[in-house]
Amino acid sequence: MVDLKVKIDNLEIKNPVMTASGTSGFAEELMDFYDVSKLGAVLLKGTTLKNRDGNPYPRMAETASGMLNAVGLQNKGIDYFIENIYPKIKDYGTQLILNVNGSTVEEYIELTEKVNELENINAIELNISCPNVKEGGMAFGVSCVGAEAVTKAVRDVYKKTLIVKLSPNVTDIADIARSVEAQGADSVSLVNTFLGMAVDAEKRVPRLSTITGGLSGPAIKPIALRMVWQVYNAVKIPVIGLGGIMNAEDAIEFMLAGATAIQVGTAIFKDPFTPLKVVKGIEEYLEKHHISSASELTGALKWQ
Amino acid sequence: MVDLKVKIDNLEIKNPVMTASGTSGFAEELMDFYDVSKLGAVLLKGTTLKNRDGNPYPRMAETASGMLNAVGLQNKGIDYFIENIYPKIKDYGTQLILNVNGSTVEEYIELTEKVNELENINAIELNISCPNVKEGGMAFGVSCVGAEAVTKAVRDVYKKTLIVKLSPNVTDIADIARSVEAQGADSVSLVNTFLGMAVDAEKRVPRLSTITGGLSGPAIKPIALRMVWQVYNAVKIPVIGLGGIMNAEDAIEFMLAGATAIQVGTAIFKDPFTPLKVVKGIEEYLEKHHISSASELTGALKWQ
Amino acid sequence: MGKKAVQDFIVIENRALNSSNFYIKVKSEFKLPDLKPGQFVNIDIKDSSEVFLRRPFSIFEVNTSENTIAIIVKVLGRGSKKLTEVKVGDVCNIVFPLGKGFTIPQSDERILLIGGGSGVAPMLFLSKVCGLPPENLNLLLGARTGEDHVNVDEYKKYGNLYFTTEDGSLGEKGFVTQHSIFTSNLKAFDKIYACGPDAMMKAVAKEAKAANVFCEVSLENLMACGIGVCLCCIEPTIHGNKCVCSDGPVFNINELKW
Amino acid sequence: MGKKAVQDFIVIENRALNSSNFYIKVKSEFKLPDLKPGQFVNIDIKDSSEVFLRRPFSIFEVNTSENTIAIIVKVLGRGSKKLTEVKVGDVCNIVFPLGKGFTIPQSDERILLIGGGSGVAPMLFLSKVCGLPPENLNLLLGARTGEDHVNVDEYKKYGNLYFTTEDGSLGEKGFVTQHSIFTSNLKAFDKIYACGPDAMMKAVAKEAKAANVFCEVSLENLMACGIGVCLCCIEPTIHGNKCVCSDGPVFNINELKW
Ligand SMILES: Cc1cc2nc3c(=O)[nH]c(=O)nc-3n(C[C@H](O)[C@H](O)[C@H](O)COP(=O)(O)OP(=O)(O)OC[C@H]3O[C@@H](n4cnc5c(N)ncnc54)[C@H](O)[C@@H]3O)c2cc1C
Ligand SMILES: Cc1cc2nc3c(=O)[nH]c(=O)nc-3n(C[C@H](O)[C@H](O)[C@H](O)COP(=O)(O)OP(=O)(O)OC[C@H]3O[C@@H](n4cnc5c(N)ncnc54)[C@H](O)[C@@H]3O)c2cc1C
Ligand SMILES: Cc1cc2nc3c(=O)[nH]c(=O)nc-3n(C[C@H](O)[C@H](O)[C@H](O)COP(=O)(O)O)c2cc1C
Numbered sequence A, B: 001m002v003d004l005k006v007k008i009d010n011l012e013i014k015n016p017v018m019t020a021s022g023t024s025g026f027a028e029e030l031m032d033f034y035d036v037s038k039l040g041a042v043l044l045k046g047t048t049l050k051n052r053d054g055n056p057y058p059r060m061a062e063t064a065s066g067m068l069n070a071v072g073l074q075n076k077g078i079d080y081f082i083e084n085i086y087p088k089i090k091d092y093g094t095q096l097i098l099n100v101n102g103s104t105v106e107e108y109i110e111l112t113e114k115v116n117e118l119e120n121i122n123a124i125e126l127n128i129s130c131p132n133v134k135e136g137g138m139a140f141g142v143s144c145v146g147a148e149a150v151t152k153a154v155r156d157v158y159k160k161t162l163i164v165k166l167s168p169n170v171t172d173i174a175d176i177a178r179s180v181e182a183q184g185a186d187s188v189s190l191v192n193t194f195l196g197m198a199v200d201a202e203k204r205v206p207r208l209s210t211i212t213g214g215l216s217g218p219a220i221k222p223i224a225l226r227m228v229w230q231v232y233n234a235v236k237i238p239v240i241g242l243g244g245i246m247n248a249e250d251a252i253e254f255m256l257a258g259a260t261a262i263q264v265g266t267a268i269f270k271d272p273f274t275p276l277k278v279v280k281g282i283e284e285y286l287e288k289h290h291i292s293s294a295s296e297l298t299g300a301l302k303w304q
Numbered sequence C, D: 001m002g003k004k005a006v007q008d009f010i011v012i013e014n015r016a017l018n019s020s021n022f023y024i025k026v027k028s029e030f031k032l033p034d035l036k037p038g039q040f041v042n043i044d045i046k047d048s049s050e051v052f053l054r055r056p057f058s059i060f061e062v063n064t065s066e067n068t069i070a071i072i073v074k075v076l077g078r079g080s081k082k083l084t085e086v087k088v089g090d091v092c093n094i095v096f097p098l099g100k101g102f103t104i105p106q107s108d109e110r111i112l113l114i115g116g117g118s119g120v121a122p123m124l125f126l127s128k129v130c131g132l133p134p135e136n137l138n139l140l141l142g143a144r145t146g147e148d149h150v151n152v153d154e155y156k157k158y159g160n161l162y163f164t165t166e167d168g169s170l171g172e173k174g175f176v177t178q179h180s181i182f183t184s185n186l187k188a189f190d191k192i193y194a195c196g197p198d199a200m201m202k203a204v205a206k207e208a209k210a211a212n213v214f215c216e217v218s219l220e221n222l223m224a225c226g227i228g229v230c231l232c233c234i235e236p237t238i239h240g241n242k243c244v245c246s247d248g249p250v251f252n253i254n255e256l257k258w
């Protein structure tokens, strides 16, 4: 029997597989297919202080081995979540991690204080990297100063595990990672989507209502993997890797490059069972290679 | 009859289709398939002052809808080029553009002075964005200061059309584009490859000898297209767009987003005829849509 | 749990209905759940270097004893083209059942079903299973030319069939909203259902609203997930943005911001 | 110009030679150019969501009157697997002819051809066309077990056949370099040719070098373009890095830095 457990700071997770925020709703939809308690964690939909309608339709465009989205953080706000959703999902038997988003540092603080009160939410993922909102969002994530400011403010009020989600749309992601580590982040997750664009050549219009949107899926995997490797070599806190993971082999590549845990995003759209299949595949890989615990994979890449 | 001619500064090219540097050798290999005089321009292999052996094997890894390379500017140096290659290719009947690379500003200057003397080379593409060399290369391309320094130095000695090739591995590519425009660049081409990585999960080793390498192909197209759009909206000089162009439809998307001309790179590996097919496809598109000249496509995207 | 499934089906039939529409029937080795008109399936397009996401198709026919589902596929782009190239015996991976169906009319109601293009599929399914006396059910199908109409002779037994074509080659000339059964007295119907191109559904909805007749339409917004997790397929409604895939694809027109 | 082509071929045969090797024959509607043993073709793997680049395969058989080319494909990963699923009648897009061939021996020379795995293909092609008297030609093929050996009975008429298997189930037990014909007197050969796994070719090269016998090997470095423009397939030689696709794939071992 192999040991699949891994730890993100004090957070124990039963296996290294999480769903990515914005790609698995509030886990309820996945429950139509299988019991999410088999997953390490579910990253809940990006939540803001107030209701957000998000961007106009069309919000998505298919690209080569990937897709662009311009959802723009549509959600009903934290109070609605606490009253109407949290009670339904809190006993799903997996770690629930809320993805929190603000347009100002104050919003992040106010939001975090509310999440502090939720007993069954043991970690938050601070999204400072959403490319699909005009105010805040990625603006914080693309400079060390911005990333530091949000992380510090939230760290001061948030007592449980603080994961900061990094934007890949930067010159030096290791720099940003070091900055948020210095401000007390317990972990970093990367990557969020890459800012991209799609054009309808026949109609001569952009394919997204917002012209540009966030690229995800296997297309971005090589860049995401490189960033995880760079960040793993730059910080001491655990790294959560994601970006184009479609199967266990991809997940293992991220772990070898330095990830302690991984998230499955867009692959869920192709097959909602993907996260579950990845758990199984990691287990089989460990058995086949006579490795006793998943945590041994982290950074186990051999080079030079 | 539609008019395919476009202009990059004073450089007249018979159609907007160029081959990308490093993906079409010195054009000789393409001549085994067809007459390159049918193309707008051929971007010659990245050339340095002295001979460079490049990186060790393995230098490439296939990825989802793309590939990583770690060639590392293998070439025999400018003097070898001038003596042994230039005489053979100078009358190919298309614009020949040399891609020049240095590790120091001085090297760029010395190299450029030599290229100045070559009558049938009417433009250079300044590569400040190669991710596959340790010294120089991308280092210049990821900061405005670096990009400015090289561009200014080369502009002072180079009299013909100066194209600067930008790195996509930056937070704000429009910023870099504005910097090189201010230093006298006649045009910018983008994008070079994205820094990426691939791992062999079974062997637990990197797939490239250099661990990381440059990602190209359709996978990167949405990001490249977005960058072309941003740069087009930031500068007045003509933009040359590339990154994942596989067919005429892709090429037209780049032109609509703001490119005056486009380059075909990795697609040549799949089919050496791709650049020729793109010329034909653009011609057909213009006819079908009753557009009289290719230059009308530039920035013709309709939005808001 | 287990309300929805991802399952391999085997293709047992694939034939051209006309130049651009194909009839594809797939069989499961498992018992099918209850499937309602208006619901859809999300199909993995295998072996395509160009298609990344699944493609949604309305359920057209269901045979619960044979465990088969049939769909009508109109060739539009890369994915639908590829899908129509499947051969008998091929495996077809499907996520289902997705979305909510139409409101089933009561047995004494008079209804009008309007289908355009591949939108005929859910209309035909609904006319077959709603259990109305044929005289109460009116099926109006629109297309560009007679050739674009797929053969629906079989459906004569479920109700009255009417056609429009833009060139007048079959049925009345013009759009569905110009057909006499539509223009004469819309209030004569208790319920109107429509599926087809956006422009057609909007035209229908406008008249139905004016006549104050119950009307449901089935939307075909672009989808990424099909299961309500991505929020890409949204349609603005009076209750805010709703997901076409999970809150729809069937909407009452009074809810829409058309 | 026109020295190389990108052409659609039609698959006219595809059969399993054993559990992991397939024989695939394709036909062109155009006249084939002259094709030499050691040259290769670069094949587009159609309809695969996982394969992006072409895959190179050595030419195994050529029929210039029928305009057919045959290759032997060993299933290794995604691309080779997919390729072996082609059906008679399928279109197969090929870039060819690529690379330089082996040095053809003179008619009075004694040669030893050594093939391992899918490396048998160019060896068999060479033995067929080099025009030597059969007594001068020795073909030594290595594999893990007897099952891994493809049937080469036909080639008996071109020379002497020898086999090795790691488990001793066919021919001599061990690696090719342990076979008696190899260990007895290497100097008896004027020329040695080898194609197969790197380790095998390196072992052969070492002995050939020691015995000072002419030896050519055919390399299978990973390729992106296959036509000499990308510089991905390089092999260090005494004259610097050379492209396996355009300077090779055949190299004299004295040139290599092995
Ligand atoms: C709930 C639902 C039910 C459907 N039922 C059917 C059905 O029964 N039969 C049928 O033939 N089709 C049906 N469709 C539409 C079908 O899913 C699309 O035609 C198909 O996805 C097109 O894929 P493609 O790869 O061929 O086109 P692509 O190559 O992806 O696109 C070609 C062009 O069409 C546009 N396009 C693609 N899909 C849509 C869309 N859904 N709406 C508007 N424009 C689009 C693209 O933007 C592009 O410009 C349904 C769609 C939905 C959402
Ligand atoms: C000049 C030349 C001639 C060849 N002739 C033949 C032939 O006649 N018959 C034949 O069966 N094969 C031949 N090959 C090898 C063949 O091209 C590869 O087996 C094939 O490309 C593997 O593709 P894949 O998609 O199945 O493997 P992938 O899924 O791409 O790879 C599977 C694994 O194998 C490794 N791998 C893939 N290709 C190679 C390679 N070329 N060398 C070493 N490791 C590799 C990958 O790194 C990966 O770990 C030849 C190669 C060259 C360069
Ligand atoms: C439709 C969609 C919505 C997303 N919404 C969010 C979000 O609300 N918050 C967030 O941090 N990331 C969001 N993401 C980004 C994903 O969580 C993930 O970082 C990204 O998609 C890369 O992973 P993948 O390639 O596995 O999808 C979203 C992605 C998609 C495709």
Ligand SMILES: Cc1cc2nc3c(=O)[nH]c(=O)nc-3n(C[C@H](O)[C@H](O)[C@H](O)COP(=O)(O)O)c2cc1C
Residues within 6 Å of the ligand: B020, B021, B022, B023, B045, B046, B047, B069, B071, B073, B099, B127, B130, B165, B191, B192, B193, B215, B216, B217, B218, B220, B242, B243, B244, B245, B263, B264, B265, B266, B267, D230, D231, D232
């Ligand atoms: C094998 C290879 C070698 C390359 N060499 C160079 C080079 O020498 N100089 C340069 O500016 N770009 C080089 N590039 C980058 C390409 O010119 C191009 O910018 C990039 O590949 C993106 O375009 P594509 O997706 O069409 O290939 C190289 C790319 C590849 C794949």
Ligand code: FES
Residues within 6 Å of the ligand: C222, C223, C224, C225, C226, C227, C228, C229, C230, C231, C232, C233, C234, C243, C244, C245, C246
């Ligand atoms: S398609 Fe994802 S929510 Fe509807």
Ligand code: FES
Residues within 6 Å of the ligand: D222, D223, D224, D225, D226, D227, D228, D229, D230, D231, D232, D233, D234, D243, D244, D245, D246
């Ligand atoms: S594979 Fe491109 S140079 Fe050999």
